[in-house]
Amino acid sequence: MNQYEKNTIDPSETFQLASKLAAFLQPGDVICLEGDLGAGKTTFTKGLAKGLDIKKTVNSPTFTIIKEYKGRLPLYHMDVYRVADSGEDLGFDEYFEGDGVTVVEWAHLIEEQLPVELLTIYLYHEGPDKRKIVFVPKGKRYEQLCKEIFLNDHFSD
Numbered sequence: 301m302n303q304y305e306k307n308t309i310d311p312s313e314t315f316q317l318a319s320k321l322a323a324f325l326q327p328g329d330v331i332c333l334e335g336d337l338g339a340g341k342t343t344f345t346k347g348l349a350k351g352l353d354i355k356k357t358v359n360s361p362t363f364t365i366i367k368e369y370k371g372r373l374p375l376y377h378m379d380v381y382r383v384a385d386s387g388e389d390l391g392f393d394e395y396f397e398g399d400g401v402t403v404v405e406w407a408h409l410i411e412e413q414l415p416v417e418l419l420t421i422y423l424y425h426e427g428p429d430k431r432k433i434v435f436v437p438k439g440k441r442y443e444q445l446c447k448e449i450f451l452n453d454h455f456s457d
Contacts, residue, residue, distance in 0.1 A: 311340060319348070324449055333407070335424060336425060417439025419436070
């Protein structure tokens, strides 16, 4: 499985990276965000929202599990950290197969409910503000997406 890496030096650069990624997203895309607390998952999601032309303030849906935002494409932002029983049917598939982009924080907690094809993005602390961001595509759609944005250097300014 291929993986693609990008380093950011501060939260604004992580935000901008996600905003640029949003231009390539399509209805039904699923992005899983993994990383330690404070690694930048919500900052990344805020950048995606900006790139999807969402005007509403995006924040972590920790206590509501799912928040929906309207933009160029709908954004379904899930934080499944507090999902007690990962076997419980919470209707996630309706979002995964929906007309928007689904972002799942702590996705490994509902791994058996995730679609077969998706893009997992890992955010690692490399310093106080510096992050290593690793894209791991699963499936043809996401492999092509990563090749397009990384090989054509769409993340550079």
